[in-house]
Structures are given as structure tokens and as C-alpha cells.
Amino acid sequence: MGRPPSSAKDGVKKGPWDAEEDKKLVDFISKHGPGCWISLPKLAGLNRCGKSCRLRWINYLRPDIKRGNFTAEEEQQILRLHAILGNKWSAIAMQLPGRTDNEIKNYWNTHLKKRLIRMGYDPMTHEPRTDLMACLRILAMSNNGLNDLLNHNPLDVNAVKLDYLKQILQSTDAGAPNLVSSISTPLLKGSPLLNSLPQLENQQASFSMGATSNLHLQPLHHPITTALSASPMDLQIDPQATFPPSLDSMPFDGTAAGLSCGFFQGDNLVENISAAWDFESASDFVPSFISDADTPVSNPGDVRSSSSLHCGGGASGRSSPWTEILFDHSIIQ
DNA sequence: AAGCGTCCCAACCGCAGGTTG
DNA sequence: GCAACCTGCGGTTGGGACGCT
CATH class of the missing domain: 1.10.10.60 (Homeodomain-like)
Incomplete structure (x- = not known):
């Protein structure tokens, strides 16, 4: 041709x-x-x-080329558009006046993509990486103590967390989906833990992903998410519950979720894990650094106005929920 | 100061698709 | 319908800039 x-x-x-x-x-x-x-x-x-x-x-x-660094707004726009369009750089560039597709592509490859990877997100899908189990096993190889945990049923626990997180992320402004019915992990189907989730969903007015920042607080105070985020030392299991033994022995302190970050950090695996994901901290369901003092969050413990952080962008039906709040933190710069 | 490794980005390459004769 | 022409796109690369030892 x-x-x-x-x-x-x-x-x-x-x-x-x-x-x-x-x-x-x-x-x-x-x-x-x-x-x-x-x-x-x-x-x-x-x-x-x-x-x-x-x-x-x-x-x-070209005279209308905008030179200089990308602004935070431009970064967020690129991330949102990339979540929708993928590597359609020319299409993304059309939404960013003065920026070329080549420039955006370069910026993506040298900055944004790396940040997503470091955070444990698949840069193509903008979703949490699901190869956590492989990371866990790598970690376990250097820590015999974890082998016992892995030999129980940790994958199911990870899957529960990721599944639930995924559902939250995919919720829209129109209202959160039915989280319980959409959870695919067989482990918790019908479990008391899962049965309590509708209570959480009923709080979606302040939990919807349309208001990304609400995730900072609301899940934290819910008994279910507290249980999900509890460490092995303080997790209180309902005596009526029929969890597999692994659930209460699984380190629900963010280790699993953070592994995908640490996986790329070589020798500093564990440290970086805790730096990236910390389900035990006050920023349940979001990387812990979001609530750090140097983020734009003026009052990390409060529910922030949804209007101020609304994802916006009418076309962004499925944009990455982190993009508005993550990328200005030093840990991922 | 020198050597080395990494980062970054302008530019190149190959391909696909639209147009033309 | 076909082939040549032309444009645009996305992936990749080369080398300068920068930082570290």
C-alpha cells in the first residue's frame, strides 16, 4: 500500500x-x-x-504551540482522556489547545505512565493491577513467614478488596451501582460481611465516585470498610461469620494492594508498599499519600465538597478516579 | 574533572487510510 | 477496481542534558 x-x-x-x-x-x-x-x-x-x-x-x-510545562489541569485532562481514548494522542491533543500529539505522547511516556505504574495502576486500563498475587509470592520468597499466609487463601482476599475497589471506581455520578450484586468474588457471596455492604451503598450520596474526595472519609467510618481495612491485630470477626481462616490472618494493612507498587521498586519493596497503599490509614481505599499534608486536601479528615473535585469532563464516563488528586504528590513525582 | 547511567524530547520510521487519476 | 500519491498517526530511537559517584 x-x-x-x-x-x-x-x-x-x-x-x-x-x-x-x-x-x-x-x-x-x-x-x-x-x-x-x-x-x-x-x-x-x-x-x-x-x-x-x-x-x-x-x-x-506552529505559532499557536504552547511551550513550557504541563499544568496540573492539563495533566488531569490527559489522564481523563487517556482513560477514555487510550493512545489516541491526536484525539487527546485536540482537547488541549496548543499542545501537540507528540508532546502529549512524550509527556505520557516519560511522566504520567511511570506514575501510574509506580502507583500500581495499569497505565492502559487505569485500573489497579491485578497481578498482586505474583508480587505476594515474590515477597513471600524472601519472607517465609508470609508463606503460611499465602498457602491459605490470600488471593480470594485480595480479589475481594480489588473487586470492591473496582466497583467503587466504576461508579458514576448517577449513583453507585449495586456493589453487592456486582461483586464477582465467590468468596464473600452471601457472607455477613458482604450482606452489610448495602448499608454502605446507602451512603453513596457521600460515597459516589462523582465526588472522588468523599472516598477519603466515608468508607473509613463504616464498619464494613473498617473491617476490610483492619490489620490482623485489630480485626474483629463476627462469630457468626463463615470466613475462610485466611481472612482474619491476612494482613489487611495495605500490604497486598501496595505490592504492585513495590514490585517495581526492587529492594525497597515493603517500604514502598506502605508508602503507596495503606488501607489501615485514614485514607482507606486511596493511596495513603493522598491525605498527606502537602496535597491539595486542605482538611484531609473532612468530607470535601464534591463540586470542587468533581471529575467533570462530560465525556469522561469512565475516567480514572485518582487522577484529580494523586499526581501532585511528591511521592509520585 | 571525569566517567557513567538515566532522563527527556525532537525527530524518525513504518504503517494505515483517504484521495486522485 | 487498482495503483500511486499524500497525509496523519502512533511507536520508537538517538543524542543532548542532567545528576550521581
Whole structure:
């Protein structure tokens, strides 16, 4: 299909553009406009292929290009759009005036993608990574004490947490979905723990993901989420409950959820885990650093106004719920 | 100061899709 | 319908900048 890339032609300069070439290109386009790129180099007196001229103009010389660092708003917009559009950089760029697809792509690959990975999110799906079990096993290899835990049924426990978290994340402004019915993990189907979840859902007015920040507080004070987030030392199991033995022995202190972060941190695995995810802390269901003092959260213990942090963006039916609040924290910079 | 590794981004490459004759 | 032409897109890369030892 088509023809060989024009850059394959011999005698055409490649590599960085110099000031003289830039001037020739700008002068020509300012007189004639960005017309036929194939014939432009010859007409403009440039020893470049048309493709290279087009790229140079679009990505660098265009007068409406916005230079400089991306703002926090732009970051959030990129994250939201990427959650919807994926790697459709040109489509994302259309929503960010003055930014080019190449610039956004570069920024994504060098900053945002890495942050998501460090946080334990799949940069493509914007959802928590589900390979936690593999991480747990790696950790267990260096910690025989964890082997016993792993040999019980920790995967189910992790799945419960991730499942529930996933449902919360996918809730919309229109109201939280039925979390109980949508939980797929067989482990807790019909369990007293799960049966109590509707109470939590009834609080969705302050728990909906439409108000991302509400997650900071509301789940924390609910008995169910308190139980989910309790450490093995303080978890009180209902005597009527029929949990597998692993549930009350599983370290529900964020270890599991944080592992995917630590997985990328080599020797500092455990430390980074606790830094990234801390279900035992006051920021239940969100990475612990969200409630740190240097975040935009002025009063981390309070339920914040949903309007101030609403995800917005009418098209963002399924955007990443973290994006508004996570990325300005030093731990992921 | 030198060497080394990592980061970042401008530019390149290959491909797909639309247009034209 | 077909092939050549042209544009646009997304993935990848090369090398300069920067930081660390």
C-alpha cells in the first residue's frame, strides 16, 4: 500500500533542524500556508523531506504551540482522556489547545505512565493491577513467614478488596451501582460481611465516585470498610461469620494492594508498599499519600465538597478516579 | 574533572487510510 | 477496481542534558 516513505530518498537531510531551516520553513508557510508538504521543501529551498517539514511545523514551529510545562489541569485532562481514548494522542491533543500529539505522547511516556505504574495502576486500563498475587509470592520468597499466609487463601482476599475497589471506581455520578450484586468474588457471596455492604451503598450520596474526595472519609467510618481495612491485630470477626481462616490472618494493612507498587521498586519493596497503599490509614481505599499534608486536601479528615473535585469532563464516563488528586504528590513525582 | 547511567524530547520510521487519476 | 500519491498517526530511537559517584 502506498509508497515508500519519502525519508528513504537519498540526499535528504535528517536530524535536528537548525535556525536557518526553521526560518525558511516559517517564512514559506507564513506566505503560502501549510499546503502540499511533498512539494514544500523544494519550493522553500529546504533539503528536507516533506514529512520532516510537516513534523517540524506541527510539533515545533506552529505559532499557536504552547511551550513550557504541563499544568496540573492539563495533566488531569490527559489522564481523563487517556482513560477514555487510550493512545489516541491526536484525539487527546485536540482537547488541549496548543499542545501537540507528540508532546502529549512524550509527556505520557516519560511522566504520567511511570506514575501510574509506580502507583500500581495499569497505565492502559487505569485500573489497579491485578497481578498482586505474583508480587505476594515474590515477597513471600524472601519472607517465609508470609508463606503460611499465602498457602491459605490470600488471593480470594485480595480479589475481594480489588473487586470492591473496582466497583467503587466504576461508579458514576448517577449513583453507585449495586456493589453487592456486582461483586464477582465467590468468596464473600452471601457472607455477613458482604450482606452489610448495602448499608454502605446507602451512603453513596457521600460515597459516589462523582465526588472522588468523599472516598477519603466515608468508607473509613463504616464498619464494613473498617473491617476490610483492619490489620490482623485489630480485626474483629463476627462469630457468626463463615470466613475462610485466611481472612482474619491476612494482613489487611495495605500490604497486598501496595505490592504492585513495590514490585517495581526492587529492594525497597515493603517500604514502598506502605508508602503507596495503606488501607489501615485514614485514607482507606486511596493511596495513603493522598491525605498527606502537602496535597491539595486542605482538611484531609473532612468530607470535601464534591463540586470542587468533581471529575467533570462530560465525556469522561469512565475516567480514572485518582487522577484529580494523586499526581501532585511528591511521592509520585 | 571525569566517567557513567538515566532522563527527556525532537525527530524518525513504518504503517494505515483517504484521495486522485 | 487498482495503483500511486499524500497525509496523519502512533511507536520508537538517538543524542543532548542532567545528576550521581
